[in-house]
Amino acid sequence: MAQDQFSLRMRAYDAWKADVLQTLEDFQQWLDARELNESENDLRIYETLEALRKDRLTLAFVAEFSRGKTELINAIFFANYGRRLLPSEAGRTTMCPSELFYDRESKQAYLRLLPIETRREERSIGDYKTDPLQWVSMPLDTDSPEQMAEALREVVKTKLVPLKIARALGLYDESQDAQFKKTGELPEQVEIPMWRHALISFPHPLLQQGLVILDTPGLNALGNEPELTVNMLPAAQAVLFVLAADTGVTRSDLDMWEHHVHRKNTSQHTKHLAVALNKIDTLWDDLKDNNAINASIESQRRKVAELLGIDGKQVFPVSAQKGLVGKVRNDEALLERSRLQSLEDFLSDEVLPNKLEVLRDHILREVGGLLEETYTLLDGRLQQTSKELENLRALRGKNADVIQHLMKKSREEQATYLRNVEGFQSSRRVLQSQAKTMQEALSLDAFDTIINKTRNDMTGAWTTHGLKKAMQSFFDGARETMDQVAMHAEQTRTLIRATYRKFHEEHGLPAVTPKVFSVDQYNMELHRLLEEADAFRNSPVTAMIEQSLLIKKFFVSLVSQARSVFFRANQEADAWLKEVMNPLVQQIKDHKRVMEKRLDTLRRISESRDTLEGKINELEGSRGELRRELETLSRLRDTLQRPLPDMVDETAAPLAVAG
Ligand SMILES: Nc1nc2c(ncn2[C@@H]2O[C@H](COP(=O)(O)OP(=O)(O)OP(=O)(O)O)[C@@H](O)[C@H]2O)c(=O)[nH]1
Ligand SMILES: [Mg+2]
Missing domain, CATH: 3.40.50.300 (P-loop containing nucleotide triphosphate hydrolases)
Known part of the structure; x- marks a missing residue:
């Protein structure tokens, strides 16, 4: 029957969500087990899981x-x-x-x-x-x-209330009352909704x-x-x-x-x-x-x-x-x-799959990058290990001088590296002050300042013109803030990019493109609200006489919506600032450890040649382990990117998408 079609697809959609939910939980545990989980990442995964659980159509x-x-x-x-x-x-x-x-x-x-x-x-x-x-x-x-x-x-349900009350609730207006227009008499009682x-x-x-x-x-x-x-x-x-x-x-x-x-x-x-x-x-x-x-x-x-x-x-x-x-x-x-079926088909063939895509985009945006970063990190470790292994194998049968020479070279490399890390620490401080400016611009305090100004402009200005001016100035203020934030974000990113490149070029750390923070989406939402405000101003309802209550209501919902845009932008900027350096910090730590380990290995080999074979075995072991981890990670990645469940074939078992 017709209804089954929509139900069937809704079920497939639900199964897909369950599958993705499981994958994310696995990923979270996987990170925990390897101590790769930074607290910001943890939060991000947690929030994505929450968004999935709360997802609604x-x-x-x-x-x-x-x-x-x-x-x-x-x-x-x-x-x-x-x-x-x-x-x-x-x-x-x-x-x-x-x-x-x-x-x-x-x-x-x-x-x-x-x-x-x-x-x-x-x-x-x-x-x-x-x-x-x-x-x-x-x-x-x-x-x-x-x-x-x-x-x-x-x-x-409705109820009858005295005229005064109906007016106070913004539910009576004589210009809309046909009876009043005919007789010129105001009603004593007005029928209003109960709820x-x-x-x-x-x-x-x-x-x-x-x-x-x-x-x-x-x-x-x-x-x-x-x-x-x-x-x-x-x-x-x-x-x-x-x-x-x-x-x-x-x-x-x-x-x-x-x-x-x-x-x-x-x-x-x-x-x-x-x-x-x-x-x-x-x-x-x-x-x-x-x-x-x-x-x-x-x-x-x-x-x-x-x-x-x-x-x-x-x-x-x-x-x-x-x-x-x-x-x-x-x-x-x-x-x-x-012909109900055609409308139901529209819901199940267009609305539902599109919703799924939107949700998947969101998930990939939130945690896709994290997966990639983790993959890059492990892949970097694998490369390092292979190189190290090659170096050690080359030492078989070499004399003490060669080893001494290698030690000296390694020490020099390490010193250069540590100097660069110090430079990195100071650019981190620049970054922090940039971040602060960005956060201040996006703070709710800043938002409330814009709002209060508008509120003052609006007091007493309940005319359509006054309303237009106040709203325009509010949106101008909001847009200006967003533009400033965008500028700061770009400067910050340039700085980070340069840092990444330096470490990539000078020390062979894997190349990473830092995450982007964009205010486009928020600007778009603000723009939509502005259009909403315009439409409201021009709507026949606003032309009514008793409108101050309505305008107040409108303002309350508009402001709460704009405030939430700011709040989300603020949160995203915050998360971005915390995370954007993580892959590099992680790599720097990794690289430092690798260098220390190499020196240590060389020292031991110079003391006793027997250690060499033991070290080679050890490295072979960890290389195998890394390869297995990368495979697991690929599998997780595939699940997230798996094509949308096939919703065209009605006969396909809807739950098969999970397998
Ligand atoms: N002939 C016919 N009447 C319909 C159809 N759909 C609804 N009606 C009738 O139209 C009237 C209004 O239907 P509702 O579903 O209450 O309409 P509504 O859009 O929810 O109306 P409000 O709740 O007042 O905004 C009822 O008397 C229904 O029986 C239809 O497809 N054909
Ligand atoms: Mg109805």
Whole structure:
């Protein structure tokens, strides 16, 4: 059945992750056992392992109200419950954003609800997530779809509150109230959502494998809760925008698409955007033949693509409702007619493999270099050992003079080397002061200074123009900092490069290209936030009169996002500075030891010629050992770089990727 395809691939993806996880753990142990593990490396591997464990695939459903988001989610993912799991019958409007996922930390499946009143606080939803006590929690009984469906009805609940309260929460605005426009009378009571956000955790296999589904409410929620557009949607791997065939593309659909969903010029390399043209069953007509019906569906698809300015391939005509019924009743013909499969194929053929690639790139970026460095180091040791062995073999049958001469030469080499190491120590000090400048520029203190300045600019300047100026100056400040950091990083790298080259050329240490630290990614993220800010300024919601609360909210989520960009840049710079010299330091230590050992060997041979054969045997032994270690390391490297599991062949056992 159609759903199995996505599940199957999700399982293959999960198996791949488990395999990589195991490999990394092996690598970590391997390093530990050989005392090759610097604490920074340890941390890096640990963080990569954590990132793998926490990896999630988020799909967000966005649309105007009543287009069928919730029904689509029910049909694609939860048809196996044999009923509508999430409330999506007529008149059941989703009132708060709902995240469906699996919380490994909790033994009990749950529904957690954040009271709407928290909108008054200056805390982000992300922040509330770390504080379960602020949520109203209800257990979900996974053995009873009825109990679950019943509990999940909470997300459609509303309540009546006095006008003043609705205003204070930023949930009433007369310019949006049709009733007020008609009668000129303000309501006494206003209907508002009961909850601000819902977290739904239960052990569904897909969710257990890391799928997260974000269902959003259609009614103005994107404008009301800036955190959704600033943080949550950009973090999703795929956003599914839903339209309905019976309403076509309305003005408000277009507004939402332009202001919140479709961003031109934004880097969307990790993100997919697809449009579901839902409710095609309303075009089914018993009096028309199939060809005519298909032609009208095709023509709608083309029109939608044109209006939204996207490729027709990104538009998927479907019927969520018939798809759900088809699956529940095992009615293959109906399911096929619903065309749900093509949308599911898109998720499993495009979104999922792309996610895997992104994750693999991340892993290789984090620990791939470490593996290479370790390999280079051991390979360097192997070369040294072979050379040493050759030298010793050449000593067979040589007289005492030759050995004396060799000792003298070795001592001289050692002295030059030690002088260079001293030079190295002083360039290390230069490096440290460079590093300090870099870290200061990226510190959160520096960030807060930029923010405070902007905050002052913004106080009282709640006009669109004032807002534009303040935001522009904030982003200019942030960009300037990043540029400075980039400059320092490049200077630092040049210095390190020169040092590496010196040791390579003068002492034959293996050539290493030092790691690069780039701020490009962070600049890109800041740029995206700036675009987000522009879109927000230009959106119809911002034109509302009562906007200061909203702007404050927007600012809070924008700042928290930018702050996290700075924080990550800071952490990466920090880790980079700690690590970038490690391979060289390690090699210098290694080389020093090799030289000492050589002198020692020569001394012993000069005292007793019997030692020579013993030493040769010893070196042969360690050469064999090194070769074996390099093989192990290659195997680990191969696992990390192994081609993506073949997801095309449906008949292949999905778990075979581990072998
Ligand atoms: N005919 C038809 N009706 C559908 C289809 N999908 C959903 N509906 C109906 O459309 C209405 C809205 O569906 P929902 O899934 O609640 O829509 P939503 O986009 O989640 O709406 P909000 O939660 O209000 O934002 C319900 O009455 C559904 O039964 C479909 O494929 N065909
Ligand atoms: Mg809904």
